[in-house]
Amino acid sequence: MENIISKYKDKGIRLTPQRIAILKFLEGNTDHPAAEDIYRKVRRRYPTISFATVYNTLQTLTEKGDLLEITIDPTRRHYDPNTTPHHHIVCTDCNEIMDVFVDYSDVLTLPSHVLREFKPVGNHVDFYGVCRKCQKKKGGEN
Amino acid sequence: MENIISKYKDKGIRLTPQRIAILKFLEGNTDHPAAEDIYRKVRRRYPTISFATVYNTLQTLTEKGDLLEITIDPTRRHYDPNTTPHHHIVCTDCNEIMDVFVDYSDVLTLPSHVLREFKPVGNHVDFYGVCRKCQKKKGGEN
DNA sequence: CTCTTATATTAGAATTATTCTAATATAGGG
DNA sequence: CCCTATATTAGAATAATTCTAATATAAGAG
Ligand SMILES: [Mn+2]
Ligand SMILES: [Mn+2]
Ligand SMILES: [Zn+2]
Ligand SMILES: [Zn+2]
Numbered sequence: 611m612e613n614i615i616s617k618y619k620d621k622g623i624r625l626t627p628q629r630i631a632i633l634k635f636l637e638g639n640t641d642h643p644a645a646e647d648i649y650r651k652v653r654r655r656y657p658t659i660s661f662a663t664v665y666n667t668l669q670t671l672t673e674k675g676d677l678l679e680i681t682i683d684p685t686r687r688h689y690d691p692n693t694t695p696h697h698h699i700v701c702t703d704c705n706e707i708m709d710v711f712v713d714y715s716d717v718l719t720l721p722s723h724v725l726r727e728f729k730p731v732g733n734h735v736d737f738y739g740v741c742r743k744c745q746k747k748k749g750g751e752n
Numbered sequence: 753m754e755n756i757i758s759k760y761k762d763k764g765i766r767l768t769p770q771r772i773a774i775l776k777f778l779e780g781n782t783d784h785p786a787a788e789d790i791y792r793k794v795r796r797r798y799p800t801i802s803f804a805t806v807y808n809t810l811q812t813l814t815e816k817g818d819l820l821e822i823t824i825d826p827t828r829r830h831y832d833p834n835t836t837p838h839h840h841i842v843c844t845d846c847n848e849i850m851d852v853f854v855d856y857s858d859v860l861t862l863p864s865h866v867l868r869e870f871k872p873v874g875n876h877v878d879f880y881g882v883c884r885k886c887q888k889k890k891g892g893e894n
Numbered sequence: 895c896t897c898t899t900a901t902a903t904t905a906g907a908a909t910t911a912t913t914c915t916a917a918t919a920t921a922g923g924g
Numbered sequence: 925c926c927c928t929a930t931a932t933t934a935g936a937a938t939a940a941t942t943c944t945a946a947t948a949t950a951a952g953a954g
Contacts, residue, residue, distance in 0.1 A: 621842055622902060624950055645940080659906045665941065667902095681826045681878075685912090686940065698869050699862070710866055717859035718877060720841070728841050728881035733858060735877050736823075740871035769950060787911080802933045807912065809931095827941090828911065876906055 621674055628652065628659050632667050636677070636691040642698070642707040652694045682707065682736055694715060699737035703744035763816055769799050770794065774809050778819070778833040784840070784849040786828045822876055824849065841879035845886035852879060 614633050615625060623629070631652045641647070649664045668689055671677035680688040682700055688707065696712040718733050740748070754774050760767060773794045783789070791806045810831055813819035823828040824842055830849065838854040860875050882890070 626902060626950070628903075648825070658904070660906090661906085661940095662942080662944095663903055678781060678816070679826060681823060682819060684823045684829050687826050699866060699872065701870065702873065708866060708869060710862060712861075712863065714856075716862060718856060719854075720852060720879065721854065724841060724850060726884075727850060728868055728879070728883055729887060730879055730881040731844065732839065732880040733877055734880075735870055735875055736861065737860070737870070738876075739872040739876040766930060768921070771930075794896095800933070802935090804915095804934085805932055806912080 614659060618676075623670060623674065628656050628663050629667050631655055632657075632664065636671075638687070639691055641687040642680055642690055643649070644683075644688050646686070648689070680707070695732070695734075697735040697737065699739050701741040701744055702738050703740055703748070706741050706743075708741075710735070760818075763818075765812060765816065770798050770805050771809050772800075773797055774806065778813075778831070779811075782835055784822055784832050786825075786831040787828050788828070790831070801828075821850070822847060837874070839877040839879065841881050843883040843886055844880050844892070845882055848883050850883075852877070 614637055615630065618625060618629075618633065633650060635643075635648055645661070645664050647666060648668070649659070649661055652659050652664070659734050663685075668677060672679055672689075676691070676692040676693060678693055679700065680690050680700060682688065683705055692709070694711075695713065697712065697714070699708050699710055700706070714735060715733065718735075720730060756779055758876070760771075760775065765771070767892060774790060777785075777790055777793050781806060784795075787803070787806050787810060791801070791803055791864055795801050811826070812817060814831075818833070820832040820835055822832050822840065824830065824840060824846060824879065834851070837855065839854065839856070841850050841852055844849070856877060857875065862870075862872060864888075
């Protein structure tokens with residue numbers, strides 16, 4: 611818990627109570643929260659926190675390389691504190707996002723005509739599927 | 753050109769001049785336009801067209817399975833009239849999007865603990881890279 | 895410990911993409 | 925040619941994100 615503080619002290623990011631609360635919420639969080647999820651949680655302890663602070667902090671962390679923006683939900687940006695490269699599977703029904711820790715880099719080869727136009731630097735796979743909960747729901751509907 | 757009309761007449765989509773203009777703009781378009789790109793183009797011939805018409809038409813086409821929404825740019829939705837499954841590479845600098853027509857399904861295998869939670873229905877790979885134009889620009893900066 | 899200041903926080907306004915509304919127009923079948 | 929279910933429209937509404945400018949504070953220097 612307290613090592614979050616030492617971890618970020620070095621990085622040259624100024625540690626305010628609001629930021630520490632955000633960092634604690636994100637630490638180990640595997641839910642891929644959106645800004646509002648973070649805002650709602652942190653506001654419980656810091657009722658005057660502003661959305662601007664949440665967005666500013668998320669942007670700072672992203673710039674420092676300690677947070678990833680997930681562009682998988684067209685309606686809002688989600689955030690992922692796990693910056694080791696990995697992929698996601700999303701429920702087409704409820705939008706739940708689950709991690710997929712497999713490195714597909716070796717098999718994701720690009721055709722030469724693409725390589726002629728682009729110098730690749732990374733990849734990310736979005737899997738789509740139906741989560742167990744939604745499979746049950748759908749079964750019941752029929 | 754005229755076969756667009758016959759193609760969609762069957763599908764039970766009512767063909768208005770505005771819709772035909774949108775369909776013609778999308779036909780074979782490989783630029784992955786956003787709603788505003790479509791609006792701006794079609795407005796040249798139909799100056800009174802509304803954004804609502806553009807969005808309604810895009811939604812209708814998506815529902816009929818003749819258009820794909822591309823969730824790769826966090827600031828706006830892009831659309832792809834090519835509905836055969838394929839992937840994309842995006843320039844991290846200028847956001848240009850290029851198609852990648854390779855079927856990776858066989859090699860994108862999921863771990864069993866993920867398969868226990870999700871019944872997969874599809875996948876999409878986002879490649880990131882730097883396009884030739886931006887490679888030159890960046891080279892010049894240094 | 896106190897001072898200083900660069901940086902962070904805040905409320906609220908601004909911006910922007912997308913959706914909604916309700917009045918009007920029209921595609922296309924009969 | 926008529927009818928009506930469906931499409932178009934202007935503009936308002938909504939919602940995510942960004943911006944602004946005033947105030948507060950973290951943390952390094954002394
Ligand atoms: Mn993740
Ligand atoms: Mn494409
Ligand atoms: Zn689900
Ligand atoms: Zn580029």
